[in-house]
Amino acid sequence: MKEILMKYLAKYTTLTEAEQQAIINDLIIEGFKKGTYLIKQGDSPTKKCFFVLKGCVRQYYLDDDGKEVTSNFYTEEQAILLFNYEEPDQSSNYSLTCQEDCALVVADVESELKMYKQYTELESMTRSMMENYLAQAQNEYAKFIRSSPEARYKMIVQNRPDLLKRVPQHQLASYLGMTPESLSRIKKRIQ
Amino acid sequence: MKEILMKYLAKYTTLTEAEQQAIINDLIIEGFKKGTYLIKQGDSPTKKCFFVLKGCVRQYYLDDDGKEVTSNFYTEEQAILLFNYEEPDQSSNYSLTCQEDCALVVADVESELKMYKQYTELESMTRSMMENYLAQAQNEYAKFIRSSPEARYKMIVQNRPDLLKRVPQHQLASYLGMTPESLSRIKKRIQ
DNA sequence: TATCCTTCTTAACTTAAGTCAATGCTCCAT
DNA sequence: ATGGAGCATTGACTTAAGTTAAGAAGGATA
Numbered sequence: 001m002k003e004i005l006m007k008y009l010a011k012y013t014t015l016t017e018a019e020q021q022a023i024i025n026d027l028i029i030e031g032f033k034k035g036t037y038l039i040k041q042g043d044s045p046t047k048k049c050f051f052v053l054k055g056c057v058r059q060y061y062l063d064d065d066g067k068e069v070t071s072n073f074y075t076e077e078q079a080i081l082l083f084n085y086e087e088p089d090q091s092s093n094y095s096l097t098c099q100e101d102c103a104l105v106v107a108d109v110e111s112e113l114k115m116y117k118q119y120t121e122l123e124s125m126t127r128s129m130m131e132n133y134l135a136q137a138q139n140e141y142a143k144f145i146r147s148s149p150e151a152r153y154k155m156i157v158q159n160r161p162d163l164l165k166r167v168p169q170h171q172l173a174s175y176l177g178m179t180p181e182s183l184s185r186i187k188k189r190i191q
Numbered sequence: 192m193k194e195i196l197m198k199y200l201a202k203y204t205t206l207t208e209a210e211q212q213a214i215i216n217d218l219i220i221e222g223f224k225k226g227t228y229l230i231k232q233g234d235s236p237t238k239k240c241f242f243v244l245k246g247c248v249r250q251y252y253l254d255d256d257g258k259e260v261t262s263n264f265y266t267e268e269q270a271i272l273l274f275n276y277e278e279p280d281q282s283s284n285y286s287l288t289c290q291e292d293c294a295l296v297v298a299d300v301e302s303e304l305k306m307y308k309q310y311t312e313l314e315s316m317t318r319s320m321m322e323n324y325l326a327q328a329q330n331e332y333a334k335f336i337r338s339s340p341e342a343r344y345k346m347i348v349q350n351r352p353d354l355l356k357r358v359p360q361h362q363l364a365s366y367l368g369m370t371p372e373s374l375s376r377i378k379k380r381i382q
Numbered sequence: 383t384a385t386c387c388t389t390c391t392t393a394a395c396t397t398a399a400g401t402c403a404a405t406g407c408t409c410c411a412t
Numbered sequence: 413a414t415g416g417a418g419c420a421t422t423g424a425c426t427t428a429a430g431t432t433a434a435g436a437a438g439g440a441t442a
Contacts, residue, residue, distance in 0.1 A: 142252070361418095371419085
């Protein structure tokens with residue numbers, strides 16, 4: 001499991017193998033059963049973040065009508081970064097729930113900051129990763145906005161085909177910004 | 192003009208005033224006339240990024256049909272971060288053009304990295320800002336996806352009313368993921 | 383096995399957005 | 413001032429997605 005993390009450190013830093021090991025040994029890997037909530041909407045602001053080693057985590061919120069709106073699915077090798085601790089007065093805007101049995105790296109912000117102090121390269125790596133995430137998010141956003149629900153479905157088929165099998169369709173529909181009925185019809189339409 | 196930058200440094204770092212001054216004196220502030228292109232789609236990958244002190248910069252790309260799709264408007268105190276240098280083989284996906292006369296901080300990646308080496312706190316600040324940007328982007332995305340064109344228009348009226356006056360409507364429409372005709376009708380519908 | 387609950391599909395209807403086309407408006411340049 | 417280009421509005425029509433409601437399929441549980 002920890003090889004995945006080693007891969008990251010090796011790729012983005014020039015830390016020695018010993019240092020890499022030291023860092024990884026400090027990390028906490030936890031297992032979570034399907035259905036577990038990592039955070040619930042309304043909880044006091046999280047100081048935690050996660051990295052998915054195995055499984056699938058769904059992020060959602062309840063809209064004004066009380067309906068679940070799925071805003072993300074996190075799967076293998078994706079980081080779950082909810083930065084609502086930046087507005088410390090606000091409670092969590094989202095819920096995080098395990099769609100499957102999961103293995104996650106669990107980190108809290110304080111120890112993260114400590115680590116940055118100890119290994120400045122680690123912070124460089126994080127900065128660089130954040131830039132990548134942001135770039136990706138911007139690109140996806142730009143494409144998505146301009147797409148019809150049908151085009152969005154085709155995109156997900158292209159980019160994250162695994163989700164189609166791992167995730168209930170009505171949740172996928174809401175993630176794609178459409179109704180379950182629409183998704184059903186689109187699937188039929190394009191066979 | 193430089194006070195804005197000082198504000199950032201003071202807010203997010205504990206650098207001494209002298210250090211802050213030194214950093215800011217290293218920055219290049221350039222003026223650009225309305226209509227100037229900062230980058231053109233297809234250019235070789237940029238090593239530059241910008242920070243808007245004054246004016247409005249539009250980011251757009253040409254879709255498969257050759258139509259302009261506006262993916263962002265950057266105004267005062269917003270950073271323009273195009274991280275396509277992460278995929279060094281690819282050319283720029285976007286064009287950046289000045290909608291108005293602009294004053295921008297122009298930075299290039301190499302000198303940025305050098306500065307990080309010199310002032311590690313500066314990299315901390317950047318990491319933290321990136322996390323904020325990302326969080327913001329994710330939140331906006333989640334809201335947007337689930338909204339109708341009409342709801343999106345209302346959101347922009349709420350959040351960035353200045354854009355309504357600064358920007359041609361057909362560009363705004365494409366930024367909101369709708370046709371100019373739709374935007375015109377929506378405006379009429381809700382007076 | 384029978385029952386219940388959730389999910390998915392299908393249908394009929396409504397509506398808002400896309401498309402195409404024509405008309406006006408504004409600003410700019412000559 | 414005039415003409416032209418680009419932009420905004422409006423209308424008629426088409427279409428895809430939302431809404432509501434009903435039924436079918438699949439899984440879990442007793």
